[in-house]
Amino acid sequence: MTAKRNNPVTLIRQAAPFAIRAERASDVVAREALLDACFGDNRHARTCQRLRDGRAPAEGLALSAVRQDGRLVGTVRLWHVSAGGRDALMLGPLAVDDTARRLGVGAALMKRALAVARTRGHGAVILLGDAPYYARFGFSAARTGALSLPGAFERERLLGLELVEGALDSAWGMIAPTGTLLPKVTAFRTRRAPLAAQHAA
Numbered sequence: 001m002t003a004k005r006n007n008p009v010t011l012i013r014q015a016a017p018f019a020i021r022a023e024r025a026s027d028v029v030a031r032e033a034l035l036d037a038c039f040g041d042n043r044h045a046r047t048c049q050r051l052r053d054g055r056a057p058a059e060g061l062a063l064s065a066v067r068q069d070g071r072l073v074g075t076v077r078l079w080h081v082s083a084g085g086r087d088a089l090m091l092g093p094l095a096v097d098d099t100a101r102r103l104g105v106g107a108a109l110m111k112r113a114l115a116v117a118r119t120r121g122h123g124a125v126i127l128l129g130d131a132p133y134y135a136r137f138g139f140s141a142a143r144t145g146a147l148s149l150p151g152a153f154e155r156e157r158l159l160g161l162e163l164v165e166g167a168l169d170s171a172w173g174m175i176a177p178t179g180t181l182l183p184k185v186t187a188f189r190t191r192r193a194p195l196a197a198q199h200a201a
Contacts, residue, residue: 017103018073020112023062030072031064038095039201047151048128048201051090052079055179058089060116065096065105073100076109076200078117080180083126083160084147084173089117091127092200110137114163123167126160126175129200134159146172 023031035043043049057077065074074096078089091113096105114137117125126144127134139159147158160168 018065018067018100018105018108020063020065020074020108022060023064023075023077027064027066027072027075031075034072034075034095034097035093037097039093043093046201047149047153048090048092050150051081051175051177052077052092054182054184055079055177056182058117058120058122058179060120061089061113063109063113063116065100065109067100073097073103074105074109076113078113078125080178081126082176082178083124083168084171084175086124086168086171087122087178088124088126088160088168088171088175089122090175091125092129094127094129094200107136110134114161118163123164124160124162124171126158127200128153128157129159131156131159134200137161143168143171148174150174150176 039046044053058080061078063076064072066072074094076091076094078091081088081090094106094109096109114125124143125139126147127139128149129139131139131141139161141156141159143162144158144160145155147160149158162168
């Protein structure tokens, strides 16, 4: 009689429902539709957009979250700015598709973006967003009280994070764009996508 062997069963953890990767040219249409859904048709008139218009995002800091089927469900980009004379990055917009809100897409995009920014030697990140949401990543208004944006904004929503201690010391005055200028192109609009979650402007 031959004894039965006990073959160990390997438990395979379920694959993550999305992946974070560098933004691709093929993401642009879906990204713009997602941003329209999150921020509305007037998003191009928002104050922070003035820091992005005609500029390229910081190198390596345009990220997409995609499902296994390739569908884009999240986006974040960071931009070079002068924060009252101090070099910094401006984060935004951060947006997540409504169907992916409970998957941790926004947090994953934030963590990856901040990790890449640190790796690339950036000293500070600034954003306009909800303090309770961004506090978990280390953002606060402690270093942004003397800074302004080129347009209307709510003071308590202007938040900063030092990736290098002292990077925002003595930062005061107007935040201004400093990123690479893009060639002028004809703007295009896309159809609105399904409702999505709004985060950083």
